[in-house]
Amino acid sequence: MFSGSIPALVTPFRNGYFAESDFRALVDRQIEQGSSALVPCGTTGEAATMSAEEHFHVVKVCVEQAKGRVPVIAGAGSNDTAVASANVRAAKEAGADAALMVPPYYNRPSQEGIFRHFEAVAQSAEIPIVLYNVPGRTVTDIQPVTMARIVTAFPKVFVGVKDATGILGRVSEQRAGCGPDFCQLSGNDETALAFNAMGGVGCISVTANVAPKLCAEFQAACAAGDYARALTYQDRLYALHVAMFTDASPGPIKYAMSRVIDGFPAELRLPMTEPSDASKAAVDAALKAAGLL
Structure with a gap:
């Protein structure tokens, strides 16, 4: 479904303010340079700092600007099951094609x-859901057996995974448990090549914010x-993939975008x-190595 x-x-x-x-303008730039779908209000989008109203306003704006040219996958996770369900409904009402959902964080179920x-x-759920497994942030890991159980029980709802575990063997294990049609997307830019070679079909990327054409061609x-x-x-x-995490994300990627896109605001909440200055220096060097500066 997504790739x-x-x-x-x-x-x-x-x-x-938003x-x-x-x-x-960013949405247009992404689509024009080859991005195949868009994820508003994920971790990189600082969704944790937004009210629910603001969150789904951003999703709606993304849908409006995309104009059906590419799918929109809205961030929708919560550690409260009732809120997570409400978020999926709100994503649908905002026009999103699918939702991206982490397992409950902090609670550690x-x-x-x-x-x-x-x-x-x-x-x-009235739209498909892409699972988002990122134990480094949630302290909760959807084990492959559990993922297979979820997907087998609701194959029309849970259509894929953004896998940010960094465990490349999971691609084969999840392929065996969830089937070859289950959409596996890397959540880590730096290992996306190996991830794809093992059966992945794409990447939900941080780097693509600043280098959409290169990431699409890759x-x-x-x-x-x-x-x-x-x-x-x-x-x-x-080097650019690595530089994006030389300080707390999305600080480095916003700085990178301000260097490449004239007038783009690097403001964070x-x-x-x-x-840091060291992070900025690493980003600058990486942008030059990639031919973007």
């Missing part, structure tokens, strides 16, 4: 609790089975802060 280079969009702010015109959470969400090479060509893109982009 290719899919940016986890940043949310631009000016003076503390910068709608900057965001609309058991694997049974994770299954029951998604079982409850599935009961009222994914196209992978899809064509031209891994020699894909490796040249990997070598060109690797607390508790996120401006990246």
Whole structure:
């Protein structure tokens, strides 16, 4: 259902408020440069700092600006099952094609609790859901057996996963448990080449915010089975992938965008802060290595 280079969009702010015109321009830039879908209000979009009203306003703006040219996958996770269900409904009402959903964070439910959470969400879901497994942030890991159980129980609801575990063997394990048609998307840019070689079909990317054309061309090479060509893109982009996490994200990616896109605001919302000078230097060097500066 989803494949290719899919940016986890940043949310631009000016003076503390959503910068709608900057965001609309970003959506257009992404689509024009080859991104195959868009993810508003994920981790990179600073969704944790938004009210529910603002969150789904951003989603609606993304849908409006995309104009059906590419699918929109709205961030919709919560550690409260009832809120997660409401978020999926709100994503649909905003016009999103699908929702992206982490397992409950902070609460640390058991694997049974994770299954029951998604079982409850599935009961009222009217759009597909892409699972988002990112234990480094949620402290909750959807084990492959649990993922297979979720997908087998609700195959029309749970259509894919953004896998940010960093465990490449999971691709094969999840392929065996969830089937070859289950859409596996890397959640880590730096390992997307290996992820795709093992059966992945794309990446929900941080780097694609600043290098959409290069990321789209990289994914196209992978899809064509031209891994020699894909490796040249990997070598060109690797330092940039790493630089995006030389300080707390999305600080480095917003700084990178302000360097490449004239007038783009690098403003962050607390508790996120401006990246360090060392991080900025790493980003600058990586942008130059990628040919973007």
